[in-house]
Amino acid sequence: MLREAKDLKVISRRKPNDPERRVDQYRIVFERYPHPAWVLDRATLRFLAVNDAAVSKYLYSRDEFLRMSYLDIHLPEDASTVQRSLINGQPNSPGIGLWRHKKKSGDLFDVEAAWIPVPFDRVPAILLTADSTHRSLRRLLQETESGRERLEALSRRLVDIQETERSEIARELHDEVGQLLTGLKLMLSADEREPQPGLAGSRREQMLQIVNELMDRTRNISMDLRPPMLDQLGLLSALVWHFERFTEQTRIRVSFSHVGADSRFPRPVETAAFRLIQEALTNAARYAGAEVVEVEVQADSKFLKLRVEDRGSGFDQEAARAGRSAGLTGMEERAHLLGGHLTIESSPALGTRLLAELPLRSTAPGVIP
Template sequence: MEKVASMIFHDKKDALGDSLDAMEQEVTKERLLELAALESSILDAVPQAIVGLHKRRIIFANNAVRDTFGWDPEELIGKSVTLLYRNKEESEEIARYFYSTLKRQRTFVNEFPCRRKDGKDILCRMRAARIGDRLKERRIVVAYEDITERRRAEEELERSHRRLRNLSAHLQSAREEECARIAREIHDELGQYLTALQMDVAWLGDQLPPELSHLVDKTRRMAHLVDSTVDSVHRIITELRPILLDDLGLNAAIEWQAKEFQNRSGIDCRIYIDCWDGLIEKDLATAIFRIFQETLTNVARHSGATAVWVRLTQEGDDLCLEVTDNGKGITRKQAEDSRSFGIIGIRERVNLWNGQMRITGKSGRGTTVRVQIPLRKGA
């Protein structure tokens, strides 16, 4: 550290010139030594390893180099800074880059593979600053922060995130397949039996003499019941796997769902569709449709709204779905609650398709759910 003090001291002394009288010089010298002492304390107080370089040779180093690199600060003085790096060629390259950048700007940050004295490889975040206004004589200060563990933890977190995401995608598609299978079975088995029953009841009604009016009435009621059951079965099948979605596409399925919702909930549902659904991938159409179903269910269950506006549009290369109600308005806490599984499900679907989602609520003025998904860059 004394080296830093004397460097600064000599520089300043030259600059001061001979015009100051002896006393002034003495005061200035004391002040400079004080500053240098302060500077060396600051350097030793910071947790990052800091070295000063002159033409790539180390001219000072703080105590933290011991923790980060395993070297004593004194051992490093006069040595080439490449001693701290993993790969000599790479370090030459980065040095050129560092110096050329520091000609233009005062500081520069980068990550670089380094090596400790004991040979252990570490990854450091380096922050370099030139000494003085210009890059005179390639004098710079570099602070090294060991980020090996942090990076490892980040990567592990990212991996675990990816695994969860894959699991969620897998579960969703397994659920869709399961729904489709159940829908198919109900349709094939129950549908056929009910049709047979419909025909039998009609036949029975035809066989009965009109004078047995109470039996005729009974068979009519039975026929009516079977008709209602057929309708219910159709509805259940359609909810499990909207056949419209497969047969007629997303737009028709959204229109159908909106009508169904209006009939059943009594909430006025207005839709505006401005997109061509011909080329939308089947899985993406399913995702949008499921998101739409969840938002409508939420409107019916939680909002107390009297009207809902739906917009399905194409904006540039994105498909946008926006559902707005005029109910009580979702709070930020509800929207971000880790137990809001309906909303988490929407978010997961959107993430899988590299899309974006926003939920906003205004107290007493309604809720808007907006999702935007790129049409081309699929999951």
């Protein structure tokens, strides 16, 4: 557990415009942890940070906590025992104690306190939780570690996506657009050096053809980055366009059904739904070997529900999880960031089914573009 908590930064007090600021998974887990949790100065046991659950349960405000010591929520006769356990014991080791805590109202109750050393703004500190159940700190650290791993996998996925898109754009510009522009330049230079009136009409047609191809290539690059109809016309129109393009490129037919998807949805929801379906179809084309993929979109007043299913080769989910598949992690995180959830069901030779549910009124912090 020490290794897992070593990099714990419960609350990073960086300025909002700090260029190094990033999503701090540990801070989020700490603040959302359902049981009281604090960060204490290891030398003085003064409160350095407190989560919402502690404020709610103990009835002290956050500012009041930050002016207090951990010993202030103990009875005076227990203070020396608590102090010995936290300061005079093994300061670099985690511990558990069965103690009595005191609310602001004076009410007493028994808790299991669990603690572990952590760094806090370069100050030796203690992360301490109070819970009536066992292994509360272990659960917190497991959630934190799981969140960290998911964040790392998502970061790798975003970098991979960015580099792949850049490579594709560079290839298109060099191999397609660049060659067409070179051919057009050579034709114009040849006419300038050696005008041939008899070939003027033919060369003009060739140059117009090259210009049309350039426009098509440029339009395709733009569509691959973000189809404009997703913003202009909405999810349904963008999906229909994508299915036609997908079938033309892969020869895989998409069987599409929808209920309640004719209206517009919040932009982050439309983006997430489109990308999830797009990724699922890409995976089906690469790995499934299926001739048909079923896509279903249903919407009601609360949720947008997606289903993408094929009868292809499937895959071993446990092996994919063990390998920390960046694609699967990215899809799960995309749904999670909206406050939704995503499940993937698959077995070798039995096909794959993706199910996603996205809330239409999400309070989640953001979405992957």
